[in-house]
Amino acid sequence: MIELQGITKVYQTGSQTLEALRGVSLKIGRGEFISIMGPSGSGKSTLMNIIGCLDTPTAGEYVLDGDRVAGLSFDQLAAVRNRKIGFVFQNFNLLPYATTWENIELPMLFDGKNAHKRKKRISELLNAVGLYDWRDHRPSELSGGQQQRVALARALANDPPILLADEPTGNLDSRSGEEIMAILTELWKAGRTIVMVTHNDHIASYSQRVIRLLDGMVQD
Amino acid sequence: MNLTLPRFFWSEYRKRRKKASLITFALFWGTLSILLLMAFGQGMTIQFKVAFSGLGETLIMVYGGQTSLPFEGLPKGRPISLYPEDVDYLKERIPEILRIAPESYNYLQVSANGKEINRTVHGTTAEFALMRTQVPRLGGRFLNADDVAKGRKVAFIGWKVAGDLFGSGDPVGSQIIINRIPFTVIGVLQKKIQDSMYQGPDADQIYLPFYAYRQIDNRRRINQIHIQPREAAQSKLIEARVRTLLGRKNRFDPDDRYALSFWNTIEDAKEGMAIFKGIEIFLGIIGALTLLIGAVGVTNLMYALAKERTKEIGIKLAIGARRRVIVQQFFLETLFVFAKGTFWGFIVAFNIVHLIRLAPINYDSFGIEAYLLRPEFSLQIFAAYMAILGVLVFLSGIFPALRASRSNPIESLRYE
Numbered sequence: 308m309i310e311l312q313g314i315t316k317v318y319q320t321g322s323q324t325l326e327a328l329r330g331v332s333l334k335i336g337r338g339e340f341i342s343i344m345g346p347s348g349s350g351k352s353t354l355m356n357i358i359g360c361l362d363t364p365t366a367g368e369y370v371l372d373g374d375r376v377a378g379l380s381f382d383q384l385a386a387v388r389n390r391k392i393g394f395v396f397q398n399f400n401l402l403p404y405a406t407t408w409e410n411i412e413l414p415m416l417f418d419g420k421n422a423h424k425r426k427k428r429i430s431e432l433l434n435a436v437g438l439y440d441w442r443d444h445r446p447s448e449l450s451g452g453q454q455q456r457v458a459l460a461r462a463l464a465n466d467p468p469i470l471l472a473d474e475p476t477g478n479l480d481s482r483s484g485e486e487i488m489a490i491l492t493e494l495w496k497a498g499r500t501i502v503m504v505t506h507n508d509h510i511a512s513y514s515q516r517v518i519r520l521l522d523g524m525v526q527d
Numbered sequence: 528m529n530l531t532l533p534r535f536f537w538s539e540y541r542k543r544r545k546k547a548s549l550i551t552f553a554l555f556w557g558t559l560s561i562l563l564l565m566a567f568g569q570g571m572t573i574q575f576k577v578a579f580s581g582l583g584e585t586l587i588m589v590y591g592g593q594t595s596l597p598f599e600g601l602p603k604g605r606p607i608s609l610y611p612e613d614v615d616y617l618k619e620r621i622p623e624i625l626r627i628a629p630e631s632y633n634y635l636q637v638s639a640n641g642k643e644i645n646r647t648v649h650g651t652t653a654e655f656a657l658m659r660t661q662v663p664r665l666g667g668r669f670l671n672a673d674d675v676a677k678g679r680k681v682a683f684i685g686w687k688v689a690g691d692l693f694g695s696g697d698p699v700g701s702q703i704i705i706n707r708i709p710f711t712v713i714g715v716l717q718k719k720i721q722d723s724m725y726q727g728p729d730a731d732q733i734y735l736p737f738y739a740y741r742q743i744d745n746r747r748r749i750n751q752i753h754i755q756p757r758e759a760a761q762s763k764l765i766e767a768r769v770r771t772l773l774g775r776k777n778r779f780d781p782d783d784r785y786a787l788s789f790w791n792t793i794e795d796a797k798e799g800m801a802i803f804k805g806i807e808i809f810l811g812i813i814g815a816l817t818l819l820i821g822a823v824g825v826t827n828l829m830y831a832l833a834k835e836r837t838k839e840i841g842i843k844l845a846i847g848a849r850r851r852v853i854v855q856q857f858f859l860e861t862l863f864v865f866a867k868g869t870f871w872g873f874i875v876a877f878n879i880v881h882l883i884r885l886a887p888i889n890y891d892s893f894g895i896e897a898y899l900l901r902p903e904f905s906l907q908i909f910a911a912y913m914a915i916l917g918v919l920v921f922l923s924g925i926f927p928a929l930r931a932s933r934s935n936p937i938e939s940l941r942y943e
Contacts, residue, residue, distance in 0.1 A: 361845055361936045362937045382850060385848060386849075394846070400841075400842045402839060404543065409538070417852060
């Protein structure tokens with residue numbers, strides 16, 4: 308499902324060159340639950356962003372579901388992010404002025420789903436993450452764990468086959484973290500492919516397989 | 528067309544309204560102040576022109592004088608006077624003359640309604656009205672050719688004379704006595720602003736048919752002749768012809784500057800026009816500078832707001848918004864803020880201008896309010912202002928949005 312071949316990412320800041328990824332190759336099959344681990348600056352997040360089509364590699368080939376990502380236009384990539392991939396960030400990235408309901412609704416709006424379908428799906432998701440009573444609240448009125456559950460519901464809005472989570476529990480207390488992990492596990496069991504970045508061994512233990520990164524390279 | 532996205536844009540706009548309110552206010556204030564500045568400038572220029580034409584438009588006045596050069600054996604220092612027959616003499620010989628009228632006047636006692644006043648009384652012909660902006664108030668008229676030919680005992684009076692003799696009543700049809708001869712008032716001058724005059728403002732004058740006037744003032748010579756050329760450009764030529772013709776008749780040197788004197792309002796008007804043009808250019812520059820300052824402020828605010836939203840754009844891109852959606856939303860929001868600010872600026876400026884125009888002008892004193900209280904609203908200036916400001920605002924609002932929508936979502940997401 309996800310195939311990376313020799314992925315390199317170079318950041319150029321002024322005269323400094325930073326090689327975040329050096330020839331990363333890996334395959335992730337449908338329905339797998341993968342953890343990507345490694346110390347700070349090892350390139351975990353960069354790899355995650357490339358898998359999530361939020362960033363483009365400097366070199367190498369990325370094939371997602373049989374499509375070469377490098378050949379896709381800006382708007383085609385947007386469509387991939389919209390339908391195939393759900394992204395959960397460490398810092399939630401919710402729209403601050405929008406309510407819980409509206410934040411979850413947004414990906415469906417971008418997909419052009421009609422009002423009836425949206426309403427049904429949002430109610431479903433809000434019940435699943437236990438936030439139906441919080442639907443009219445803004446992110447600032449929610450706890451970190453609640454915000455991450457909103458973000459998770461938003462990531463699932465268009466029912467994407469892949470869920471990417473970049474340190475989803477990094478900003479949460481352990482109880483909220485466990486709640487999020489419980490939901491992720493359930494989603495995996497329901498057949499979703501999950502890729503998660505973490506530096507917490509306990510969190511990583513929820514996954515089937517761990518990929519370790521060091522200095523931008525996969526360690527065997 | 529999917530109607531849900533615009534609705535979403537609207538709900539986002541409403542949530543952000545507070546942040547945009549500073550921009551809306553800046554647009555409102557800028558629009559209001561520029562429109563008012565330009566309206567007062569325009570109004571002032573127009574009122575200057577109106578006041579200038581209060582005496583008359585394209586008018587040459589000829590006066591007698593005294594020779595300053597000896598001519599054909601005659602000594603210098605001879606007085607030169609004008610006579611009624613000079614009017615026809617000139618008209619027949621100078622085809623460039625459109626209208627011509629004699630005028631005699633004297634300071635006389637006038638009584639009516641039991642009141643007695645002293646005023647300048649004039650004798651002239653019907654053509655005088657057209658040259659000297661003598662517009663009658665409703666229900667009255669100026670002297671006509673018949674009045675003049677038959678020497679009718681009628682009078683056309685200024686509005687101040689009417690007030691002095693008859694109070695607020697309508698004097699038309701009433702009689703006034705001048706030198707024990709009764710004259711019937713046939714018209715009252717409509718109020719006007721007049722910034723140049725010879726025997727005082729027209730508001731204080733009394734006009735009689737030329738031959739009726741001769742019965743109370745039997746001097747043969749007349750005070751002046753009014754000439755209106757067919758075309759303003761011919762005024763200097765007409766002056767020269769008048770000198771030559773009257774020089775031949777009265778035997779003075781046509782080059783003698785003092786034998787006749789002229790008051791050429793056409794030449795004065797040229798100077799006046801230069802001043803008006805100067806005022807217009809000056810106001811234009813002030814307007815442009817004000818616009819520039821305002822535009823810098825507004826574009827700065829727009830730019831800051833757009834930058835602030837970079838992260839939000841990153842979030843939207845990350846969850847699958849297409850570029851068009853991002854740019855469209857920015858465009859609509861900018862359009863809305865722009866329209867709102869300028870709309871209220873326009874409405875308030877328009878109403879202020881029209882409220883001020885309701886204020887009365889005191890035509891009896893020659894005050895500054897005659898120039899200040901008649902601002903003129905110009906749609907062309909408003910259109911030009913909207914075009915310039917619109918372009919600036921849209922560029923400053925759209926560019927950061929375009930840039931954010933073109934970069935990788937992750938770069939926008941990192942923006943704090």
